[in-house]
Amino acid sequence: MNKRTNIILVGPMGAGKSTIGRQLAARLHMPFFDSDREIEKRTGVDIPTIFEFEGEEGFRNRESAMLEDLCAQRGIVLATGGGAVMREANRELLRRCGKVVYLRTAIQTQLRRTARDRNRPLLQTEDPKARLEELMRIRDPLYREIADLIVDTDRDSVRKAVQAVVRHF
Numbered sequence: 580m581n582k583r584t585n586i587i588l589v590g591p592m593g594a595g596k597s598t599i600g601r602q603l604a605a606r607l608h609m610p611f612f613d614s615d616r617e618i619e620k621r622t623g624v625d626i627p628t629i630f631e632f633e634g635e636e637g638f639r640n641r642e643s644a645m646l647e648d649l650c651a652q653r654g655i656v657l658a659t660g661g662g663a664v665m666r667e668a669n670r671e672l673l674r675r676c677g678k679v680v681y682l683r684t685a686i687q688t689q690l691r692r693t694a695r696d697r698n699r700p701l702l703q704t705e706d707p708k709a710r711l712e713e714l715m716r717i718r719d720p721l722y723r724e725i726a727d728l729i730v731d732t733d734r735d736s737v738r739k740a741v742q743a744v745v746r747h748f
């Protein structure tokens with residue numbers, strides 16, 4: 580793989596985008612960025628606070644702007660937020676930005692990985708399972724639309740997922 584190519588990780592909450600992304604970046608000696616963490620650094624507040632004061636729309640605007648800035652770089656591994664694919668403009672941007680890897684994950688696995696997490700406003704609901712299912716129904720085709728590679732993160736350990744990406748590109 581060309582050293583200047585970006586690797587973009589997409590997929591739902593609890594897919595392991597940050598964990599796998601960090602290890603992938605270390606393995607390839609590339610810098611790692613997580614779009615949500617960059618938004619938190621830039622604003623100085625956490626994601627739930629942005630949702631509280633600006634609503635989801637406000638957060639999405641910040642997310643789109645952050646993805647544009649991050650995609651101006653070359654040779655990075657980028658973990659995106661689970662909803663980054665919702666806007667068509669973001670999908671176009673991410674496709675142009677680099678090789679897109681969809682980390683696919685079953686709802687049960689997502690639930691387990693996000694269970695005690697207070698940092699995901701969309702899961703602060705009576706029925707997180709129903710919410711995850713609804714999001715997956717809408718977003719799975721969008722992840723697939725832009726994916727160059729799909730890696731299953733239920734079956735694969737982090738190490739195996741990293742290997743699958745390294746081997747493919």
Ligand code: S3P
Binds near residue numbers: 592660662
């Ligand atoms: C969101 C996923 C989160 C974060 C925000 C919205 C979503 O990122 O961007 O809470 O819409 O699925 P992770 O996928 O990293 O949890």
